[in-house]
């Protein structure tokens with residue numbers, strides 16, 4: 457049995473396993489498919505715990521580095537991996553703070569190194585900020601299919617009118633009147649799998665909400681709606697500025713899981729800031745049921 461911890465960033469929840477322990481798992485993709493399952497995944501037998509997860513984070517910490525560095529790999533519920541995860545990176549910083557007592561970290565992601573800062577830890581809750589790189593709209597960055605030599609700005613793709621941006625991973629953002637009025641699970645797949653996006657895309661609904669924006673996201677790799685998506689929140693803030701829905705550079709984006717504070721400056725990296733909560737710690741059979749283990 458190996459130890460794991462469950463955390464969430466605005467209810468975007470992750471199983472966290474240290475890299476050394478993860479070496480005992482024969483197939484991390486199959487492990488993620490089995491244990492992220494919302495019907496009988498990890499936590500199903502645990503009073504008050506949410507069952508399953510939006511992903512498995514495998515973390516390799518270098519506590520001797522200054523600042524402390526953590527290599528992050530995200531295995532998603534469909535068994536795939538993603539280059540970056542905004543809420544996942546915020547969870548990584550909180551996990552590393554608990555381990556080292558430090559507050560500033562460099563998180564090594566598939567999208568590049570990302571600075572992160574843990575601001576406070578009260579009653580198990582943290583407030584964590586993470587750099588998110590510069591949102592990129594160009595066809596080569598999103599990426600878009602070869603046939604596109606211009607960015608996708610408010611174009612009909614599938615059943616939605618979307619703007620495409622990369623915030624570490626590909627996102628399609630549709631501004632609508634009311635995010636709750638859209639059957640997201642029904643309309644998202646056509647955009648998620650559109651030919652325009654050779655690597656697929658996460659699909660976000662956004663709507664003006666006072667001085668901020670509501671968010672709903674159908675996530676690539678989860679293949680369903682999540683309670684929050686950090687790269688998606690940054691995508692919404694960047695597209696809101698691009699389309700002129702706001703000229704602020706400090707923007708509140710509110711997914712179902714809670715409020716996120718986004719900074720999208722004219723120059724330099726975006727910043728994602730919000731709460732992270734520790735849920736519980738337990739142990740799991742690295743071989744799992746799918747691999748004949750679990751006895």
Ligand SMILES: N[C@H](CCC[C@H](N)C(=O)O)C(=O)O
Nearest residue numbers: 538541542543625685686687
């Ligand atoms: N599903 C995303 C990765 C996780 C992003 C999301 N959990 C976040 O907080 O950024 C993708 O495949 O691009």
